[in-house]
Amino acid sequence: MRTTYTNDQVCGSRPADAPKADVLAVEAIGLEKRYGSVQVLSGVDLRMPRGSVLALLGPNGAGKTTTVRILSTLIRTDAGRATVAGFDVARERERVREQISLTGQYAAVDELQTGEENLIMVGRLRGLGRADARRRAGELLERFDLLEAGRRRVGTYSGGMRRRLDLAMSLVAEPALLFLDEPTTGLDPRSRQGMWEVVGELAQRGVSVFLTTQYLEEADRLADQIVVLDRGEVVARGTPGELKRRVAEQRLTLRFAGHEEFARAAADLGDRALAVESDALTVALATDGTARHVRALLDELDPDHSLIAEFGVRNATLDDVFMELTQGAAVGRRRGVDHV
């Protein structure tokens, strides 16, 4: 994807209400949402500094989209409150909307219009004149590598092209805060890479980016701050590094020689085991990675040097964190570990 930026004139034609200085891009306190008998959000707090990238990470149904819809003024929270650039999302909807752009989970593009027509339409709705809207559309088509496809109907586009156009439509008037709801779900690796580059560029230019994702790699790559959401609750937050450290920086993985040995060791270890995989006959344990500690663990579990076939020591990945925090949330609470 290209990295040329031109026409600050158009970008600069943002509404006169610049974001208030020294305020957070997003601040949410105690957001709650219930649909019928389903509690989608139960007390979500968020603090996102201006110019940063926040990734809301969680599995399907965690409440990510609901959070984005509340913050982007589309639905109201049942309880608590939130501000965007200092403006209240419920009471000052119009002010908030002047600051934001939203790229929803399902590409909001008209299939029967061409890419260029979609972009010009958004430009006109943003108050640009005919000529300015056309020029801005041209720039965005070039920047998002859609120049050739610009005159084709969107119905003929691939999934990746659609997402790029959708994002381009969000940037016709460059926002102070961009919401991206699962921007790469369903994209092939190359398109995903391209999307990451664009988000990285936007962040470098000082645009605050609030994105949701189910992919740890994506959060790790893009975000300054990760908030892990599970069943409507924040189960962890921090920089990618902090989250990795929170679990255990290093893990010792042991592979047992046979099922019997594996089963006995797994039973003996109980809660000390960070991960147990019965198919692979492996058990993962926390370690500081020193030879002394690893040797002590091996001696403890296998005093006769006959049960353990292999071992490995590796750094914890965000996947480990994610599994531990989401699927293991109940286990974590039982152990009395405070993840938040």
Place this chain on the structure above:
Amino acid sequence: MSEALTLTARCLRLSSRQVDALLTALLLPVLLMLIFVVLFGGAIHTGTRYVTYVVPGVLLLCAGYSSGLTAVAVCQDMTGGCVDRLRSMNVRGAALLSGHVAASAARNLISGLLVIAVALLLGFHPHAGALRWLAATGILLAFIAAISWLSAAAGLLARSSEAASGFTFLIMFLPYASSAFVPVHTMPAWLQGFAAHQPITPITEAIRELLLGTHVGSNAWVGLAWCAGIMAASIAASAALFARRTA
């Protein structure tokens, strides 16, 4: 205002590219005219040549059908991501809905012209000056606007475009139980009360009077009052439904 114009242009572009819907919209006036005049016409006695009698009916039938499509278009915008994007851009629901209604009016005028053209080919002899044509067009437009707003409300109520298209189907039946195709006094007694007083009858009669050069009575005012009433109620309902859908 300029938002509504931009969105009207969008709706027109979209409907001009929906090939199947476009074909239906163009074929329907022609086929209906042929069916009523050539197939049924010989068996129906209305005191005049049937083509002379049936033109307003076919006009309203086509306008009803095509205005009803507004429900489907509105429903699609509400269930796809479109409305979220527009709302996050501070575009008002009223601009989106009036865009749909304006596009519907433009579509309908074209299909109305087609109906008249086919009627003329089949031997329709109107007796109307420019003023009467203008007045007839005005009443037709009022009807289109009323039904389009009603459809917009139906589109906001429907949760899927299949349900929304059911509304189009319903609207299509209304003209049959009116003076559009056969005189009301030929209907069973129990139906006459409804047929004589439902909105399609005065609107049909008003257009008929205007185009045939006969005395224009109270039908025009009654018809316009119906249109204004339906439109006002539908706009109010649309506003409430839009607010509820986007709460």
